[in-house]
Amino acid sequence: MVMHILILTGGDLDRVFARSYIQTQKFDKVIAADKGLFYAEQIGIRPDFILGDFDSCPRETVKKFEKENIMVLPREKDDTDTGIAMEQAVRMGADKVTVLGSTGTRLDHVLGNMGQLVYALKHGVEAYMVDSHNRIRAVDRPLCIDKNEQFGNYISLIPVGTVTGVTLHGFYYPLNDDTLLFHETWGISNELTEETGIVEMKTGTLLVVESKD
Template sequence: MWRLSGSDVCLRVIRTTAPDCVIGIDRGLNFCYENQVKPDYILGDFDSIDKEALQYYESQPDTKIRRYQPEKDATDTAIGMELALKLGSDRIFLLGATGGRLDHYMGNLKSLITAAKHGCQAWILDKQNAITLLDKPTELCKKEQFGNYVSFFSMGDCVKGLTLRGFKYPLTEYTMENEDGIGVSNEIVDETATVSFREGLVLMILSRDKA
């Protein structure tokens, strides 16, 4: 079995989805520069980017640059999310958003709420996880599943009426509170599994032990 590095995953997502727009955010510009990925926009306070990479993008006349002070009320990822939504994105993939500092990861996780409020599904992807926020019932196909495990968490006050069908551990009309761990490490057992609920936001994490 071969393993994908974080960079391999990012490149695979970019190549397979062929996005209409690529936004390079702060340290993500190092990845873009090293892998010849041409962003349409670059943004951030640029405190984590190599000078060579920044100078290269600053020299490109068709790259739109949005520079911010380090002291600001929103994270670079949140600003990038807002830009993607203003550009009319209906799907957003956040790459390189899980490694490093946990406070940054939590901020990235919260940005999924912003996308959901605008009717856009956003995903955080790395070599072991695919993370998204559900604001309505959804259906999962076992043969298209990322990894072997599916976990569910409440992303708000609580999730009411959570019902899981086609899973190893089904639920019926369950009220999931924030502190609830009952949704961890479930598995799809039928060809098709469904997730339904009446109220709330469901954080869904598809994961695997090894990439």
């Protein structure tokens, strides 16, 4: 059995997209971080754990959920809310984590949340950031993407620093044992040409961004 945890966090959230996306998934536990608690209320999800200083969440929402015997996690000063939520998900034995509300206008938080995908990967957890335009994961071993399960038409590979020995099968722009560097753009906006695309690498970590226009 795969244990799938949903983290709702405090970036921007397209509620219509979120409502429809969560219906395509089965979540075993829900963690709401800060304004993510407000989103939980709005999309009609009951969290199992809440955390944050809730400076960006209405006071009545916090009061309502606090009464419901939900475990409130401490917010440590040297970590972000999403970081604490991801640590908790790992601690709870998640095999898979989906983070909603992890994108938005504050690009430092968006990058920090991408860092949490890598943190999860290093703990053996398959984690995704999803919004209405993007589904993002971090990988450090071969990955298969089936066309019929793809999120949008584009697949971009962005190295966290440097990734060596990248070979692609079934993609429009080929790579063959190539090194990807963050400041090059070879990995951006690729497309599948076959039913299954395979991404292989030798060393390093890739952010895989599937996107819709």
